[in-house]
Amino acid sequence: MSDKVVSTENLEEIKKAGTVIKLSRPFTWEDQEYKELVLDFERLSGDSIMEIESDFMDFVIGQKNVFVKFKNEHPAYHAVTAAKAAGVSPFMLKKLPARDFLKVTGAAKDFLTGLV
Numbered sequence: 001m002s003d004k005v006v007s008t009e010n011l012e013e014i015k016k017a018g019t020v021i022k023l024s025r026p027f028t029w030e031d032q033e034y035k036e037l038v039l040d041f042e043r044l045s046g047d048s049i050m051e052i053e054s055d056f057m058d059f060v061i062g063q064k065n066v067f068v069k070f071k072n073e074h075p076a077y078h079a080v081t082a083a084k085a086a087g088v089s090p091f092m093l094k095k096l097p098a099r100d101f102l103k104v105t106g107a108a109k110d111f112l113t114g115l116v
Contacts, residue, residue: 019085019107023100029092037104039085041111048084056080059090072112078105081112 019039027034053071060066060076071077076090082104083090093104 019111021100021103021107024097027096027100029088029095037082037086037088039082039104039107039111040087041085041108044085052077052080052084055084055090075101075105078108078112082108085111 019041021037021039023035023037056071056074056077059080060074063076066074066076079093079101080090083093085108086104093101096104
């Protein structure tokens, strides 16, 4: 459970702004430069969520101490969810600077917990 308290006013501000994550610096992946990522969680469907489950298993293969039962708390699950919402590879997100990675995965966690 998050210790973060969000007022009703702040929640409305988040919803209006959408989930545009401005990166701390331009980031290049596969010859494309990104200055921001747009996470469109509204376009995800039940099929998308099922694909995320499968992609998560592929994404963490070989990693130690990954308990699928607790996937909703795992940053890799948040990364795969965010990648699906942004239309990018989760492997790209893994290469973001840590601060940006945490912003992106934090937005996915908020989506998964129903905060936004």
